Amino acid sequence: MSRNESPGRSVTSKVLAVLGAFDPGARELTLSRLAERAGLPVSTTHRLVAELAEWGALDRTTDGTYTVGRRLWTLGLLAPVHSDLRSVAAPFLQDFHAATRATVQLAVRDGDQVLYVDRLSGNVSVPVVSQIGYRLPMHATAVGKVLLAHAPDDVVTRVMGRLTRHTPWTITSPAILDGQLRRARSEGFATTGEEMSRGASSVAVPVVRGDEVIAALGVVVLDLRRGRGELIAGLRVAAQGIGRRLSSLDRD
Structure with a gap:
């Protein structure tokens, strides 16, 4: 038994550990690296990976590494957060993207992180980390700050307890971040630089259905010092349209 492997683990927990070994920083993994990250013996990982690849949950590349398979992505699209929210939001994202030619993002809170459920890339070359299906820290992204501003207290407490630095300008002070979250609630938007x-x-704004903030709509640009007001106004129009459409579906 691996030193990292707990006795009595179910097959399901082992399969989930293998799938959970992948993340935005580890999109391709060798068998040995998969075993290490999953906390499983290589022999066990080899058997599980073979079954997952046969089913389509994992793909084996030409150089022998493994990636998440297309079948998992197809299943993920069936989740309500994808099928309902993405389909309703799509025309609003497309209109805003056509007007700004900037990178537009739609995100939801997933535990203590922000999950990107849709994105349209801008024409201007801006370094954008997010991709559809990526999870990123809430404290370092505008959509994340919006969602964190409206998250339960226990989520805020946990996030405040681990403010990791990603650039020299990442906010790692709980006091400063708390002030930003207060402004996000009062002003209706959040920003990052x-x-x-x-x-x-x-910059991002909340998407509200009824009285609940269910998502955040944001845009990534090179610089917010010019045109910030216009971007916020456009995002608000789009977010309100998404919220109204979702609310009408609830009543149907």
Whole structure:
């Protein structure tokens, strides 16, 4: 038994550990690296990976590494957060993207992180870390700050307890972040300035269904010093449209 492997682990927990070994920083993994990250013996990992690859949950590349398979992505699209929110939001994202030609993002809170459920890339070359399906820290992204501002107290407490630095401008002071969250609630938007990646700033607003903030809509640009007001106004129009459409679906 691996030193990292707990006795009595179920097959399901082992399969989930293998799938959970992948993240935005580890999109391709060798068998040995998969075993290490999953806390499983290589022999056990080899058997599980073979079954997962046969089913389509994992793909084996030409150089022998493994990636998340297309079948998992297809299943993920069936989740309500994807099928309902993405389909309703799509025309609003497309309109805003056409008007600004900037990178537009739609995100939801997933535990203590922000999960990106849709994104349209901008024409201007801006370093954007997020991709559809990526999870990123809430404190370093505008969409994340919006969602954190409306998150339960226990989530805020946990996030405040581990404010990791991603660039020299990442906010790692709980007091400063708390002030930003207060402003996000009162002003209805949040911003970042090169806090997740150098050369990229962002602004985001909440998407509200009924009385609940269910998502955040944001845009990533090179600089917010010019045109910030217009971007916020456009985001608010789009977010309100998404919220109204979702609310109408609830009543149907």
